[in-house]
Amino acid sequence: MKKKQKMILLLIIITIFIFATFFLPTIKSFIYQSLNKELIAKVDKFALSANVKIVQLQYKNQGNGSSLSVSAGASGVIIRREGNKYYALTAEHVIKELEDIDKTEIIVLGYDELDYNDYLRKGGKYQGIEKYYQLFPEAIVEYVDEKYDLAIISFVADEDYTVLSIAEEIPKYEDIVAAMSNPYRKRNIVTTGKVSTMKPIPFGDNAGNMQYPIIKHTAMISEGSSGSALLNENLEIVGINLGGGENIFRRFINGMAMPSDRILAFLDQWKKEQKTR
Numbered sequence: 445m446k447k448k449q450k451m452i453l454l455l456i457i458i459t460i461f462i463f464a465t466f467f468l469p470t471i472k473s474f475i476y477q478s479l480n481k482e483l484i485a486k487v488d489k490f491a492l493s494a495n496v497k498i499v500q501l502q503y504k505n506q507g508n509g510s511s512l513s514v515s516a517g518a519s520g521v522i523i524r525r526e527g528n529k530y531y532a533l534t535a536e537h538v539i540k541e542l543e544d545i546d547k548t549e550i551i552v553l554g555y556d557e558l559d560y561n562d563y564l565r566k567g568g569k570y571q572g573i574e575k576y577y578q579l580f581p582e583a584i585v586e587y588v589d590e591k592y593d594l595a596i597i598s599f600v601a602d603e604d605y606t607v608l609s610i611a612e613e614i615p616k617y618e619d620i621v622a623a624m625s626n627p628y629r630k631r632n633i634v635t636t637g638k639v640s641t642m643k644p645i646p647f648g649d650n651a652g653n654m655q656y657p658i659i660k661h662t663a664m665i666s667e668g669s670s671g672s673a674l675l676n677e678n679l680e681i682v683g684i685n686l687g688g689g690e691n692i693f694r695r696f697i698n699g700m701a702m703p704s705d706r707i708l709a710f711l712d713q714w715k716k717e718q719k720t721r
Contacts, residue, residue: 472662473635473637473662473664476635476636476637476638476662476663476664477635477636479636480620480622480636483620483622483636483677484622484634484636486679487622487624487634487675487679488634490606490679491606491608491624491673491675491679492555492606492624492632492634493554493555493556493605493606494521494522494523494555494605494606494607494608494673495519495520495521495555495624495625495626495632495672495673496519496520496521496522496532496552496553496554496555496605497517497518497519497520497552497553497555497557497559497626497631498517498518498519498520498532498534498538498539498550498551498552498553498583498597498671499514499515499517499550499551499552499553499559499577500514500515500539500548500549500550500551501514501548501549501550501551501574501577501578502514502515502542502545502547502548503545503546503547503548503549504544504545504546505546510546512573512574514560514573514577516628516667516668517559517626517628517668518534518535518538518626518668518669518670518671518672519534519538519624519625519626519668519669519670519671519672519673519685520532520533520534520538520552520597520671520672521533521534521608521624521671521672521673521681521684522605522606522607522608523607523608523609523610523681524607525605525607528600528601528602529598529599529600530598530599530600530601530605530607531586531596531597531598532552532583532596532597532598532599533594533595533596533671533673533681533684533707534594534595534596534597534670534671534684535593535594535595535670535671535684535685535686536588536589536590536592536593536594536595537593537670537686538595538670538671539583539585539588539595539597549578549582550582550583550585550597551577551578551580551581551582551583552580552581552582552583552597552599552601553580554601554603554605555605555631555632556603557580558631559631560573560576560577561629562631563576581599581600581601582599583597583598583599584597584598584599585597586598586714587713587714587717589710589713591656592656592702592706592707592709592710593656593686593702594684594702594706594707594710595671596711596714608673608675608679608680608681609680609681610680610681610704610707610708610711611676611678611680611681611682611704612704612708613704613705614644614659614682614683614703614704614705615639615659615661615674615676615682615683615703615704616639617639617640617641617642617643618638618639618640619638619639619676619682620636620637620638620676620677621636621637621638621639621661621663621674621675621676621682621683622634622635622636622663622674622675623635623636623637623661623663623664623665623669623672623673623674623675623685623699624672624673624675625665625668625669625672625673625685626668626669626672627665627666627667627668627669628666628667628668629668630668635663635664635665636663637661637662637663637664637699638661638662639659639660639661640660640661640662640698641659641660644657644658644659644703644706645657645658645659645660656702656706657703657706658686658700658701658702658703659683659700659701659703660698660699660700660701661674661683661698661699661701662698662699663699664699665685665688665699666688669685669688669699670685670686670687671684671685672684672685673685674699674701680704681704681707682701682703682704683701683702683703683704683707684701684702684707685699685700685701686700686701686702687699687700688700
């Protein structure tokens with residue numbers, strides 16, 4: 445093969461590779477969304493109001509004053525209600541306090557409540573970001589377990605939000621699933637995909653100290669989706685999203701979620717601890 449032909453072939457291979465790694469994830473997501481319009485509509489109508497946004501107000505003392513930073517926000521899902529008190533499931537790393545922060549407040553926004561930027565964009569009166577977020581309920585951390593990367597928080601609200609149940613069985617390979625979350629700068633986004641692992645696989649830190657079994661799926665998620673619910677077609681929670689994998693172009697490959705059997709084990713631990721108090 446001549447040198448020119450080899451160069452052309454190489455360019456073709458590189459072009460195909462770039463196309464596949466950059467555009468294929470978006471194309472796959474578009475296909476899943478198109479094929480699962482009925483499920484998306486079902487989630488929107490019957491499950492989406494269980495989706496909450498979790499924001500941290502982080503205070504740090506500096507000389508005679510203090511500074512405030514506001515997290516980009518993450519997600520959670522309501523799983524229990526007692527009167528006007530709601531309990532939501534999220535990821536432990538979502539509500540974890542940073543070591544260099546002196547005080548942290550965890551604020552919960554219901555699915556129909558605007559974050560600060562949306563509030564201003566829609567003509568809301570400027571009042572300062574701290575004052576705005578303090579209009580919403582502050583969460584109480586009820587129980588956490590780093591092993592599962594799961595947490596239960598509670599908050600008080602007069603609104604009528606949906607409560608979702610946990611599936612008794614974990615989703616099987618190629619089962620259709622839907623993720624509802626608050627990816628960065630967006631709210632209440634529902635995406636669909638399939639479970640891509642045959643069975644839960646170990647996932648944790650590089651040293652192997654925190655290994656827990658997770659499932660992977662192709663429902664597109666991104667920053668802000670941590671702690672969000674992964675639902676089956678019956679609108680039961682089959683997983684809590686902990687993170688996602690990306691390719692070299694930082695395009696979504698898969699989501700990683702703690703499966704429902706581990707969630708149930710985590711909740712069982714919480715119940716046992718409540719009985720001993």
